[in-house]
Amino acid sequence: MGITDEKTLGGKRVLLVALPGYPTGIIRQMEALGACVDYINDKPNDGFICKTLGRLQIAIYQKVIDKYYFKRIDELKCNHYDYILVIRGEYTTINALIRMKDVFPEAKRVLYMWDGLHKQNTKGMEKKWDYYDKVYTFDRIDYEENKSKLSFLPLYYYGEYLPKDTKESNAADFKYDVSFIGTGHADRVKVVKEVMKQCKKNGKKTFQYTFMPHFLVYLKNKLLNRDFRGVKKSEVHFQMLSFEQLYKVYSDSRCIVDVENPGQHGLTMRSIETIGLKRKFITTNKDIVNYDFYNPNNIMVIDRIKPVVDVSFFEKPYEELPCDIYEKYSLKNWVLQVLN
Numbered sequence: 001m002g003i004t005d006e007k008t009l010g011g012k013r014v015l016l017v018a019l020p021g022y023p024t025g026i027i028r029q030m031e032a033l034g035a036c037v038d039y040i041n042d043k044p045n046d047g048f049i050c051k052t053l054g055r056l057q058i059a060i061y062q063k064v065i066d067k068y069y070f071k072r073i074d075e076l077k078c079n080h081y082d083y084i085l086v087i088r089g090e091y092t093t094i095n096a097l098i099r100m101k102d103v104f105p106e107a108k109r110v111l112y113m114w115d116g117l118h119k120q121n122t123k124g125m126e127k128k129w130d131y132y133d134k135v136y137t138f139d140r141i142d143y144e145e146n147k148s149k150l151s152f153l154p155l156y157y158y159g160e161y162l163p164k165d166t167k168e169s170n171a172a173d174f175k176y177d178v179s180f181i182g183t184g185h186a187d188r189v190k191v192v193k194e195v196m197k198q199c200k201k202n203g204k205k206t207f208q209y210t211f212m213p214h215f216l217v218y219l220k221n222k223l224l225n226r227d228f229r230g231v232k233k234s235e236v237h238f239q240m241l242s243f244e245q246l247y248k249v250y251s252d253s254r255c256i257v258d259v260e261n262p263g264q265h266g267l268t269m270r271s272i273e274t275i276g277l278k279r280k281f282i283t284t285n286k287d288i289v290n291y292d293f294y295n296p297n298n299i300m301v302i303d304r305i306k307p308v309v310d311v312s313f314f315e316k317p318y319e320e321l322p323c324d325i326y327e328k329y330s331l332k333n334w335v336l337q338v339l340n
Contacts, residue, residue: 008033008034008336009030009033009034009035009335009339010033010034010035011034012034012035012036012082012083012339013035013036013037013038013079013080013081013082013083014030014035014036014037014038014081014082014083014084014085014339015037015038015039015040015076015079015081015083015084015085015100015104015107016030016037016038016039016040016085016087017039017040017042017084017085017086017087017089017092018039018041018042018085018086018087018088019041019042019043019087019088020041021240022087023039023087025158025160025161025243025331026087026331026335027039028160029331029332029335030335032332033332033335033336038076038079038081040069040072040076042086042087042088042089042090042091042092043065043068043091044064044065044068062093065091065093065096066093066095066096069092069093069095069096069099070096070099073096073099073100073103074103077103079104080104080106081104081106081107082106082107082108083107083108083109083110083339084100084104084107084108084109084110085110085112085338085339086109086110086111086112086132087112087114088112088113088114088115089111089113089125089128090115090125092128094127094128094131097109097128097131097132098131101131108133108134108339109131109132109133109134110132110133110134110135110136110338110339111128111129111132111134111135111136112136112137112138112153112338113125113135113136113137113138113139113142114138114155114266114269115266116137116139116141116142116261116263116264116265116266117137117139117142117146118263118264126149129149129150134151135149135150135151136150136151136152136153136338137150137151137152137153137266138152138153138154138155138266138267139264139265139266140152140154140265140266140287140290140291141265141266141287142265142266153334153337153338154266154267154272154291154329155266155267155268155269155271155272155329155334156272156329156330156331156333156334157269157272157273157275157276157277157329157330157331158243158247158273158276158331159276159330159331159332161243161244161246161247162247162251162276162277163247163248163251163277174205174252174253174254175205175207175252175253176205176206176207176249176252176253176254177199177204177205177206177253177254177255177314178195178196178199178204178205178206178207178253178254178255178256178257178282178314179206179207179208179249179250179252179253179255179256179257180192180195180196180207180208180209180210180256180257180258181207181208181209181211181241181246181249181250181270182209182210182211182258182259182270183210183211183212183213184210184211184212184218184221184228184231184236185221185261186225186227186261186262187227187259187262187304188259188261189210189227189228189231189235190227190228190230191259191284191304191307192208192210192257192259193208194307195257195282195302195307195309196208196257198307198308198309198311199309199311202309202311204311204314207249207252207253209237209241209249210231210235210236210237211236211237211238211239211240211241212236212237212238213238213240214238215238218233218236218238247273247277250273250274250277250279251277251279253279254279254280254314255279255280255281255282255313255314256270256273256274256277256279256280256281256282257281257282257283258270258271258281258282258283258284258285259283259284259304260283260284260285262304264285265285265287267285267287267288267291268285271283271285271288272329274298275293275321275325275326275329276326276329276330278318278320279318280298280299280300280313280314280318281298281299281300282299282300282302282309282313283299283300283301283302284301284302284303284304284307285301286301288301289301292325292328293321293325293329295319295321297316297318297319298318298319298321300313
């Protein structure tokens with residue numbers, strides 16, 4: 001399937017299992033390619049307790065998740081699916097996967113992991129791989145270490161949210177010189193604050209929006225994460241920005257900052273979004289130099305322990321990439337590849 005194909009999925013039916021939020025754009029893209037899509041939330045509800053008990057894989061709660069999946073599958077049992085695409089797969093139990101295979105025997109079952117195997121929430125994920133026909137990972141290192149079982153496919157950017165004009169403007173035209181929008185975890189807030197501090201010191205305009213999914217998560221970090229103890233409640237937000245708001249800030253920024261999870265090698269959504277937005281990028285992910293879109297004029301790699309921002313990076317204009325690179329990392333191409 002080529003990235004220029006239209007209605008490639010015409011007549012196909014897809015069952016998408018994923019966490020809320022991100023599937024909206026994926027579903028729209030699949031439908032634009034001609035598919036009929038049904039959706040299942042990857043867990044019974046989005047509450048803090050459900051998320052915590054599911055992540056801890058407590059046996060009694062696993063039965064609750066099984067019951068939830070069996071009910072949803074039973075509601076859809078009359079449908080014929082060509083593909084079942086599970087994104088992340090953290091809460092999707094083996095019993096649920098077996099039930100899907102029994103009820104939808106002709107469907108090709110695909111798992112896409114956008115978390116690295118080092119993370120707590122991917123614990124035991126390898127045991128589920130055999131219940132899928134194909135398993136993709138966004139992490140290049142995980143792929144290199146498991147080539148016989150995994151396929152490699154980086155994340156994507158949403159074309160529908162891109163500003164009409166993504167060309168590089170004069171520095172004075174940008175509302176912000178550097179911006180960060182992301183969840184506060186591990187040492188991310190500490191590193192971002194240091195980057196912003198250096199940028200402000202050099203007269204750069206900054207924007208920072210740190211999201212926390214729940215006040216209890218904030219308290220947990222305050223108590224257990226020494227890198228978080230200096231973070232005030234007024235410095236975090238408990239309301240996630242919409243994709244429209246997020247892309248608006250990014251399009252108003254000359255440069256975007258990213259700090260990946262410690263130990264993570266796969267490129268975050270933010271990393272790929274800068275491609276579509278045609279914005280400069282500051283990141284702590286050293287593996288980015290191994291990707292085909294890496295350009296030191298557009299991307300600055302900094303050390304997360306001792307981050308140093310070279311302000312001359314802001315003086316150089318963004319350099320356009322080949323057209324096929326922009327197409328390669330689009331959501332459209334991601335959908336065609338993951339269902340290939």
